[in-house]
Amino acid sequence: MRTELCDRFGIQYPIFAFTPSEHVAAAVSRAGGLGVLGAVRFNEADELDRTLDWLDDNTDGKPYGVDVVMPMKVPTEGKAIDLKAMIPDEHISFVERTLQQLGVPPLPEGEGRDGVLGWLHSVARSHVDVALNHRPVLIANALGSPPKDVIDQAHAAGVQVAALAGAAKHALSHVANGVDIIIAQGYEAGGHTGEIASMVLTPEIVDAVGPDVAVLGAGGIGRGRQVAASLALGAQGVWTGSVWLTTEEYQNLNTNAGMTEAFLRASSADTVRTRIYTGKPARLLKTKWTEAWDEEKAPSPLPMPLQNLLVADAHSRMNSAGNPDVISMPVGQIVGSMNEVRPVAEVMADLINEYEETVKRLSSL
Amino acid sequence: MRTELCDRFGIQYPIFAFTPSEHVAAAVSRAGGLGVLGAVRFNEADELDRTLDWLDDNTDGKPYGVDVVMPMKVPTEGKAIDLKAMIPDEHISFVERTLQQLGVPPLPEGEGRDGVLGWLHSVARSHVDVALNHRPVLIANALGSPPKDVIDQAHAAGVQVAALAGAAKHALSHVANGVDIIIAQGYEAGGHTGEIASMVLTPEIVDAVGPDVAVLGAGGIGRGRQVAASLALGAQGVWTGSVWLTTEEYQNLNTNAGMTEAFLRASSADTVRTRIYTGKPARLLKTKWTEAWDEEKAPSPLPMPLQNLLVADAHSRMNSAGNPDVISMPVGQIVGSMNEVRPVAEVMADLINEYEETVKRLSSL
Incomplete structure (x- = not known):
């Protein structure tokens, strides 16, 4: 499962894990993927700073990313x-x-x-400032292209920028703004999402941005068969989120047993x-x-x-x-397959093993 | 791209093409897939009969199927x-x-x-009766499981039965009724469809019905990458529809140039x-x-x-x-990639070639 993104980021598998939990992010990075910490929950820049200190110390030197929520146009604030x-x-x-x-x-x-003040532009900017004082390899923006000066700021620090897109025309505009990696967010995904499903959206965005821009498939990915499907569609890697909500490590952040029960039974x-x-x-x-x-x-x-x-x-x-x-x-439609609480390392191992079995099966047809 | 369905139906590729046009159906079957003629447009059984005569004569002896629209419960009529x-x-x-x-x-x-009287139960039954006087290898039902006696009637004639499902529980109920093949119809598909996208629905149905029941992936499939993705998700073949609406052969049925223009630009x-x-x-x-x-x-x-x-x-x-x-x-979301009018044989060749390139690419990662 090695793609160009593995070399670019020094990771073993092109599995990107968005999560609000530093415990999940660290465990994914340690297991060979790229943990991406969601910053929107941090109202205080200091709190994010301390959490990234923890991440710096708990990823065995492996890379990680930070996800912010920043509209491109500065809204009334x-x-x-x-x-x-x-x-x-x-x-x-x-x-x-x-x-x-x-x-x-x-x-x-x-x-x-x-x-949650992280939805405010000024707070999201403070997240970027704080993050760049640590060692992220990626800043991802959940609301599409960040403002041009934020992209320049990341690039000056040697950090790549990823942005979510729910349509090919948005992806093209992100690329024109200088975004390095497009996250093709299909209809089935949790959180902000458009109406075009991954099966159609991923190849459409891959074709639109051309071979020089890496695309991550997002939406509906929680099993190795789905990783294989996303790479078949032309993605260079996958962006996952929901599947980490029922990991053991996530329970450090989520102390609400009712929420976990709701995920498991959905x-x-x-x-x-x-x-x-x-x-x-x-x-x-x-x-x-x-x-x-x-x-x-x-x-x-x-x-x-x-x-x-x-x-x-x-x-x-x-x-x-x-x-x-x-x-x-x-949460995304993949919640239907989240039926037990498991350690991050076990989820990662299953993703990788099922992916490998799937490619072997396809090759033998 | 050989799966068990190829042997079961004597076809070269597990590409099933639903179409209201006998010209498209015949061309798909001749090109190694399975053309499946939609019967709902035939108000008169005689007209379907004559059309199937034509199909019998124009498929070079290759197999084909017939698609009806029949609710399981007989409605007020x-x-x-x-x-x-x-x-x-x-x-x-x-x-x-x-x-x-x-x-x-x-x-x-x-x-x-x-x-369109084909939506009426009695008319759909007459379609089945007429079809079984010809040589279809498959009766597919667009509204899920047909009534049990219709399934028995098809089986007695040595004909397999397929049914659309938009959720795993429906697929299980179809199998319990005796349906042989489940068509996992994702959100992105044209025509009747549920809310769960193919990326999530296909593996969910595959896992629910188990290895003894073949599943066709449907929804969002018009390119070889999507065929590969669907087989990666566990489907034994694909069910396509929209992609044939902009073929040259379809223009025999659709004499409305405005409709073709609408598809091409969408x-x-x-x-x-x-x-x-x-x-x-x-x-x-x-x-x-x-x-x-x-x-x-x-x-x-x-x-x-x-x-x-x-x-x-x-x-x-x-x-x-x-x-x-x-x-x-x-029409399904795949309409975005239907950008020129082409012969069926060319669409089939592209599906197969891109599928093969995709599997080769995956194997090399």
Whole structure:
């Protein structure tokens, strides 16, 4: 499973693992893939700094990446408090009423947070600044091409830039901006995603950007057969995410047993693509929370970044309450095959072994 | 590209081609795949009979299949005239008003039809009866498992039965009913389709039905890389459809140059999954017609088989008028790669060559 990306990054397998957990990221990198730490959860740059210190010390010198969430165009911005003033009362009361109806308790005294500020442009920039003081080999942006000066900043530090794309025309525009690697994010993926499925999107983007730009296949990849399929479609590697949510290492970050139970029992039909998480279409686990937003009386989701500010407290409350029926979490259709909690190293070994069996099977046909 | 299905059906490549055109079906079978003639367009059993006579004479003795549209449960049924009485006036006037607004002329004098009766259970049964008087090797059902006695009837004639499934639980139920081959129809496919994309659905169904039941991958397949991806996912062959709509042979059936133009210029983003074609979710080319049904004032689509009776005349009018902006036609996301009109033999050769290059590339990694 060696492609040019293995040499470029000094990794053994072109398996890229997006994860908000430094424990998962480190374990993937140690196992020969590239762990990519999601920075959006860090409201304070210092906290990201300390976490990257930990990653520097726990990857056996292996490379890793950092993922930020940064729109290319700088949006209207302000302190969280200013933005909150833009949220209609109707939305606030719908959220509160829904949480009550679903039996979600308030947060324990002393807990709580100011929303996820990582969606703000200024905070995402601070993530890049902090990351470049460490030794990432890749900065990935979940919202497409970052601004040109951020790309230049990464390149000046010798760091490659990857960007998600859900359509060939977006991929071409990312490349024109200087992005090095395109992540072809198919419809079936968790989190922000478009409507074109991986089977069609991956070769379309590969053909559009040409042989000089590496493409990672993303969406629906959790087994070695899917890695082989993605490389067959022309990808130089795969971008995975959901599959790491049921690893042992992820439980360091996720102390909500209800969420793990919800993942383990979900079928591939139990996800929904909706704007209720951030204001842009993203695939989430289907729960009573997502169903409430589908009802006729529910308000329309707000644009980014308002929607996430609206629901951030609700997310904290749901996700600390531990009821598997009422949680809010992005996950892809691959959730149907996530049926037990396993160590990262075991998931990696299965990906690699099943990939090798698959290529052997194809060669023998 | 030889799998067990090649021996089972006496074909060279496990490439199954669903098409309403006997010219396409014959050309695919002659080129080593299995052409499968869609019967739903034949209101009169005699017409299907004559067409299968033609197919018997034009496939150089190679095998072919027939595709019917038959719900497992026998629905409320009646003559077309009775069913039409169940259609609300609001729907009829919306259709007429929309056609006027879109500038669709009435049909030329003497043309017209009674809707597509092939959606009716009794008509689909007559298709099976007629087909079994010829030499098909496969009866496929686009609506999942046919009734048990139809499966028995096919088996008694030595004919295999295939059924579409959009979820593993449906596939298991088809197998329990005696279906021989499962067509895993991913979200990206044209026509009736579910929400789970091929990358996730194919291995899920393969694992669910086990090694004794062959699975065909369907949805998003129009290039050799996609054939390789589908076989990597565990399919024993592929089920294709959209890709044949822009072949030279298809132009024998489709005399509407506007429709061909619409396919050629469409990108993979220009399709929509909607209930307006038959009452069940099906993927269509996105046109001003599909957009009209998305507007707020549009009525909700009717259940099958009423919706197709409602819009059948409108389809005839639009599809004979030749305006590429206003047509009604099922097609999958692969339409984005259908960019020229080519002979079937050339499409087949490309599928096979690109498949072989892909497997060679994978083996060398």
